[in-house]
Amino acid sequence: MNSGWSTLPAPGDALPAWASGLWPGPALPLRPAADAATPAAQRRVTFTPMKETDLDAVHGVETRAYAHPWSRKHFKDSLQAGYPAVMLMGEALPHEREQALRLLGYLVAMPGVDEVHLLNITIAPEHQRQGWARFMLDALVLWSRGQNAQWLWLEVRQGNTPARQLYERYGFRQVGLRKAYYPNGHFQREDAVVMSLRLDNPAGEGSTP
């Protein structure tokens, strides 16, 4: 049963300028995260293509967010392969001291023939649980539809409850299990849950290709 949010963009939804310019392209103008039904909706954000010069900041977040982070080489290889990689930058709120844009999160994807594979989505620990991952998935759905993709795919560690909750609530469905897919500490492995989301269905139902 889909207990996802009603805001999953519907087929035919207009591709907003901020999403159509997601990758590649220059940083987009700041816009309010008007769709996020959380206090974070007050923060103005922008999507910026990830570059190699951003990898110190990105990898800093990665190592704080994951017990098993990607290496810098993972990011570098993804950028060199030309995979879409984007950072969500947020403006400081009035009560925050810093004026500079802060890195809220990022995602890396890999386009296929009629699908987009989500390789990494991460929100900085101090910005989690404010709706940003959902906001980035909305943007990814819109962008992927713009690429004529019909499916979004991903793998997630079986034990990663926050991420599995996020994807299930968003409308992703489990379509497989890869046994012992991820390294998990000293000579141990963890299964990967394979999930997909149909992009031509507003509720994400029927997610079996």
Ligand SMILES: CC(C)(COP(=O)(O)OP(=O)(O)OC[C@H]1O[C@@H](n2cnc3c(N)ncnc32)[C@H](O)[C@@H]1OP(=O)(O)O)[C@@H](O)C(=O)NCCC(=O)NCCS
């Ligand atoms: C998983 C992750 C991306 C979620 O980011 P987030 O911005 O905190 O998620 P959101 O605020 O958009 O949450 C959306 C929904 O996801 C689920 N969720 C998110 N974090 C959760 C948690 N810690 N526990 C349970 N459910 C959670 C909830 O259903 C939540 O909706 P709710 O807040 O209305 O209950 C973030 O925890 C993260 O970066 N984790 C480390 C990296 C990672 O595991 N990435 C996924 C790899 S496959």
